[in-house]
Amino acid sequence: xxxxxLARGTFADPAVLLRAxxxxxxxxxxxxxxxxxxxxxATTTDVAEQVKxxxxxxxxxxxxxxxxxxxxxxxxxxxxxxxxxxxPRPSSLPLELAEAAVTGLERRAVRTAVPTAHLxxxxxxxxxxxKRLAVVSNNAEGPILEYLEGRGLxxxxxxxxxxxxHDARLMKPHPDCVHRALRHLGLPASDxxxxxxQLTDLGAARSAGTGFLGLTGHAERALRMAQGGxxxxxxxxLPVLRAADESSVCG
Numbered sequence: 001x002x003x004x005x006l007a008r009g010t011f012a013d014p015a016v017l018l019r020a021x022x023x024x025x026x027x028x029x030x031x032x033x034x035x036x037x038x039x040x041x042a043t044t045t046d047v048a049e050q051v052k053x054x055x056x057x058x059x060x061x062x063x064x065x066x067x068x069x070x071x072x073x074x075x076x077x078x079x080x081x082x083x084x085x086x087x088p089r090p091s092s093l094p095l096e097l098a099e100a101a102v103t104g105l106e107r108r109a110v111r112t113a114v115p116t117a118h119l120x121x122x123x124x125x126x127x128x129x130x131k132r133l134a135v136v137s138n139n140a141e142g143p144i145l146e147y148l149e150g151r152g153l154x155x156x157x158x159x160x161x162x163x164x165x166h167d168a169r170l171m172k173p174h175p176d177c178v179h180r181a182l183r184h185l186g187l188p189a190s191d192x193x194x195x196x197x198q199l200t201d202l203g204a205a206r207s208a209g210t211g212f213l214g215l216t217g218h219a220e221r222a223l224r225m226a227q228g229g230x231x232x233x234x235x236x237x238l239p240v241l242r243a244a245d246e247s248s249v250c251g
Contacts, residue, residue, distance in 0.1 A: 011222060012232030014243035020211055020231040021240065024193035026185050027126055028178065031137035031144050031162075033197030034215050035153075036113040038106070038139070044072035047105045051075050054101075055094040059086070072102045073138055076168035099140075099165050106143040113147060116215075118237040123156050125244055134159045134181045136194065136204070138171040159184045172196075173203025178210060193231070202228050213240075 012020075021027070032038040048070050055062055063082045069075035079098055083090065126133060134157055135144055141162035148154045161177040161184070163170075170176035182189055189209035194201060197215045202225055205212035214225035214233035222233045234240065 011226040011230070012234055012239060014239070014246055016232050017213075017234075017240050017243040018247055020193055020213055021126070021129075021131075021244075023191075024131060024211060025191040026132040026134065026158075026181075026187055026193075028134050028136045028181055028192055028194045028210065030172075030194070030196040030198070030201050031135050031139050031147075034116060034195045035119060035135065036110075036115050036147065036151075038109050038113045040112070040114065043070075044105060045070045047072035047101055048075045050101055051079065051094075051098040054097050055079060058094050059090050072105055073171070076102060076163075077171060080168045095168075099168070103140040103142065103165075106139050107146065110143045110147040110150070115151060116237070118241060120153075121241055122237045123153065125241065127156060132158045132185055132187075134161065134185065136172075136177040136181050137162045138177075138200070139163060140165065172198075172200040173207065175204045175208035178204050178208040182208065182210075199224060199228070202230060 029035050051072070052062060052066060052075065055066065059082075063078065065078040066075060066082055069078055076098060080095060083092065083095055123133065135148070137144060137160075139162050141160050144160045144162055145154070148157060148160070159181060161180045164176060178189075178194065182192065185192070193211040193213055194205040195213045195215055196202060196205065199221065202212050202214065206229060212225075212230045214222060214230045215235075215237070216222050216225065216233065217235045222235070225233045
């Protein structure tokens with residue numbers, strides 16, 4: 001692992017990439033990042049603040065773990081944990097309204113989301129090798145399905161497994177969405193490779209027992225993924241496509 005590798009965010013040679021994909025019968029993609037740039041760097045603070053205002057209206061003062069969250073998705077888990085700890089149990093309406101607000105944000109975002117570079121080529125390559133594809137995400141399933149259908153990708157994925165609308169504590173790094181995908185595909189975890197751009201994706205993959213390909217241009221995150229047991233880490237899909245190009249077999 002050299003300084004050049006660190007700067008490029010790439011910790012994989014062609015043989016490693018071919019081995020990681022070649023041993024997989026199914027590839028599970030995280031959505032925001034590996035499939036598209038959902039928010040294009042825009043902040044989601046406004047929705048997080050909306051969620052907290054609603055919760056205060058029904059519950060009063062919020063736990064510090066909730067108050068400090070300024071991300072629309074990040075606030076969902078602590079909000080649910082606060083609800084579960086409360087005695088007596090308060091109204092669940094803030095949880096339902098929070099889920100609706102974040103899903104609404106995602107639904108608006110998919111209209112302008114930009115496909116990840118070289119995704120279509122990778123999808124076609126994997127399908128050509130007989131691999132099955134699925135999405136495993138902390139985003140809601142509805143907006144993901146809308147995006148895939150709108151971009152002509154709906155028929156290429158065998159399932160979408162998103163955030164549980166009933167318990168945000170099951171978001172990655174919890175392996176819930178990965179386990180649901182494995183059950184649907186009828187495959188053991190060892191036959192699947194998860195592609196993710198966050199350390200939470202790596203955590204879910206390790207917990208579920210799948211392989212993991214990190215996709216990130218952040219050098220520090222790439223290093224942490226490599227140190228955390230990722231099979232390979234790349235800064236784009238190009239090294240995967242080039243490795244396949246140089247080999248007559250990718251599987």
